[in-house]
Amino acid sequence: MSILKIERKVLEKNDELAARNRELFGKNNLFVINIVSSPGAGKTSLLEKTIEALKSDINISVIEGDVQTDFDARRVARYGVPVVQIVTNGACHLEAKLVGDAAANMNLENVNLLVIENVGNLVCPAGYDLGENMKVVLLSTTEGDDKPLKYPRMFLNSSVLVINKIDLLPYVNCNMDILKKNALQINPSLKIFKVSCTTGEGISEWCNWLTSQIKK
Amino acid sequence: MSILKIERKVLEKNDELAARNRELFGKNNLFVINIVSSPGAGKTSLLEKTIEALKSDINISVIEGDVQTDFDARRVARYGVPVVQIVTNGACHLEAKLVGDAAANMNLENVNLLVIENVGNLVCPAGYDLGENMKVVLLSTTEGDDKPLKYPRMFLNSSVLVINKIDLLPYVNCNMDILKKNALQINPSLKIFKVSCTTGEGISEWCNWLTSQIKK
Numbered sequence: 024m025s026i027l028k029i030e031r032k033v034l035e036k037n038d039e040l041a042a043r044n045r046e047l048f049g050k051n052n053l054f055v056i057n058i059v060s061s062p063g064a065g066k067t068s069l070l071e072k073t074i075e076a077l078k079s080d081i082n083i084s085v086i087e088g089d090v091q092t093d094f095d096a097r098r099v100a101r102y103g104v105p106v107v108q109i110v111t112n113g114a115c116h117l118e119a120k121l122v123g124d125a126a127a128n129m130n131l132e133n134v135n136l137l138v139i140e141n142v143g144n145l146v147c148p149a150g151y152d153l154g155e156n157m158k159v160v161l162l163s164t165t166e167g168d169d170k171p172l173k174y175p176r177m178f179l180n181s182s183v184l185v186i187n188k189i190d191l192l193p194y195v196n197c198n199m200d201i202l203k204k205n206a207l208q209i210n211p212s213l214k215i216f217k218v219s220c221t222t223g224e225g226i227s228e229w230c231n232w233l234t235s236q237i238k239k
Numbered sequence: 240m241s242i243l244k245i246e247r248k249v250l251e252k253n254d255e256l257a258a259r260n261r262e263l264f265g266k267n268n269l270f271v272i273n274i275v276s277s278p279g280a281g282k283t284s285l286l287e288k289t290i291e292a293l294k295s296d297i298n299i300s301v302i303e304g305d306v307q308t309d310f311d312a313r314r315v316a317r318y319g320v321p322v323v324q325i326v327t328n329g330a331c332h333l334e335a336k337l338v339g340d341a342a343a344n345m346n347l348e349n350v351n352l353l354v355i356e357n358v359g360n361l362v363c364p365a366g367y368d369l370g371e372n373m374k375v376v377l378l379s380t381t382e383g384d385d386k387p388l389k390y391p392r393m394f395l396n397s398s399v400l401v402i403n404k405i406d407l408l409p410y411v412n413c414n415m416d417i418l419k420k421n422a423l424q425i426n427p428s429l430k431i432f433k434v435s436c437t438t439g440e441g442i443s444e445w446c447n448w449l450t451s452q453i454k455k
Binding site: 061062063089090091092094113115142143144145146147163165166167169170172173174175176188190191194195196221 | 306
């Protein structure tokens with residue numbers, strides 16, 4: 024019972040700090056997305072394609088979350104956008120405090136879009152509000168069409184599903200209709216995009232929608 | 240500080256129960272592997288191929304761990320082996336207690352190989368001993384060659400790395416030499432197999448090695 028109470032306290036504290044982040048982001052007129060997925064689903068690749076498409080129109084900043092290494096921050100920095108790397112040192116998700124600390128070290132003036140790339144984990148980050156406007160869950164076709172039912176909380180707590188690696192559909196056992204049906208069964212209001220970060224297919228639809236969400 | 244103490248207590252309790260599981264498995268002369276990976280890397284597919292290849296020679300039983308659904312247990316049950324499903328109901332990893340409870344409901348006499356398929360998560364299951372002989376980490380080529388460095392604990396705590404989906408190598412950005420180098424940098428004693436559960440390539444090498452580990 025004491026463990027449950029402590030966990031509740033941790034989550035309450037996280038919600039408090041997430042609300043503080045949300046206030047800061049709101050003051051700066053920022054649109055903030057929290058990208059979540061399994062390891063290797065293509066979060067950084069989607070971010071690279073998104074920055075490439077939008078950086079001449081809007082100002083983007085990035086917070087990178089990783090268990091170890093700064094590989095992703097280096098990949099993103101090559102595109103000339105400000106990026107802060109959070110290394111969680113073993114922890115399986117980002118928390119609002121870490122994001123708040125990172126944001127305090129960033130110049131958020133004139134930034135339109137802040138992208139938080141979470142740790143690669145389809146379970147734990149679902150439970151942690153970081154102060155974002157929405158969670159965007161990325162799922163690759165190679166993971167299979169049953170994943171929304173097997174990891175429901177992430178799909179329930181996300182507003183958008185981006186299905187990546189559609190170029191690999193001919194080679195993998197993944198039925199897109201079933202995948203979409205499973206995702207909408209968990210969360211009927213999910214907005215769904217289909218993309219390939221390798222061929223670029225579907226990236227413009229995703230970027231147009233993202234731009235439409237941003238308050239300039 | 241109190242949270243850290245509670246976490247340590249949880250892990251100590253887990254280690255105690257894992258030791259109890261290990262004793263039970265040892266008494267029954269069982270070889271036990273704990274298969275861990277990201278969601279969709281192919282744990283259940285590897286299990287299906289392994290059962291198919293070995294079930295006429297050895298007796299296999301399975302414990303399936305999932306956040307939700309009994310899809311994997313149903314897939315495995317079709318091969319005619321005893322299987323117990325653990326639904327963690329949101330929890331991100333299996334613990335020794337759950338495995339002990341499952342084992343208490345199984346007839347372990349004459350079983351040679353017990354396979355525990357963990358929850359799909361490349362972070363959290365690394366820290367939990369279930370009483371297994373070894374962790375087998377599965378990584379698919381579609382996840383990319385940088386993953387051992389980004390999720391080091393899982394590779395450090397595993398004895399075997401099975402690289403799956405090698406049939407997709409022509410279509411994905413994954414260099415096998417770099418992947419192996421990265422894995423061995425984290426854990427120089429990792430035994431590495433390369434397989435495709437789709438084409439069957441490499442499955443016999445993996446199964447031959449697995450058979451050699453089993454005390455009949």
